[in-house]
Amino acid sequence: MPNFRRRPFRRRRRPFLADRRRPPPAARAALRQLKQAHELMDQNQPAEAAIIFDTLAEKGAKRLIPRAPQLYLQAGRAWIVAGEIERGMERLDTGLDLMVQMKQLRRLPVVSQRILTELKDHGLTDQAMVFEVKINDLFATYGLSLAAASTGAQKPRLPAKCTYCGGNVLPDEVEWFDNQQASCTYCGSLLEALT
Numbered sequence: 001m002p003n004f005r006r007r008p009f010r011r012r013r014r015p016f017l018a019d020r021r022r023p024p025p026a027a028r029a030a031l032r033q034l035k036q037a038h039e040l041m042d043q044n045q046p047a048e049a050a051i052i053f054d055t056l057a058e059k060g061a062k063r064l065i066p067r068a069p070q071l072y073l074q075a076g077r078a079w080i081v082a083g084e085i086e087r088g089m090e091r092l093d094t095g096l097d098l099m100v101q102m103k104q105l106r107r108l109p110v111v112s113q114r115i116l117t118e119l120k121d122h123g124l125t126d127q128a129m130v131f132e133v134k135i136n137d138l139f140a141t142y143g144l145s146l147a148a149a150s151t152g153a154q155k156p157r158l159p160a161k162c163t164y165c166g167g168n169v170l171p172d173e174v175e176w177f178d179n180q181q182a183s184c185t186y187c188g189s190l191l192e193a194l195t
Helices: 025-042 045-060 068-081 083-103 108-121 125-142
Strands: 181-183 189-193
Touching: 025 045, 025 068, 025 108, 045 068, 045 083, 068 083, 083 108, 083 125, 108 125
Parallel strands: none
Antiparallel strands: 181 189
């Protein structure tokens, strides 16, 4: 005779990622620091911002958080603006290396092109040349090219800054989910296209 006993009731646990409304305390603290760093950049205090970007990047790299490369790149940018060129170049190299390690190759041409442009705009032609050699060697290994950076389809307009972390939104560098939504490069928050 079959056994028709009821199974005991078990409450289903929802994974954290399913509930994006309330991140854990450590993530909220990191988001506050990230917002502060972006505000310091806007207030022309790049050295103070660079220290925060460095700290967040190192913590993110240890945990293999996908945003860690971008934080290193932003730290490099901040150090360069602060006049600490060598320190900034080290962070840029670390950010690119981490992008490769984390297999973020799709964004690599666009990010590399932006870095080269900014180095040249700051009058750092020697550093730009060294950086370009590194990029070309890296691209040769993975079959990429800087030409891929300029051949993108026209995307909808996004807000100039992320409402959560205050980071500058660069439409060519964000990860698009569809034609109306993208992910912030720094904090991963959802960005809605402007109408």
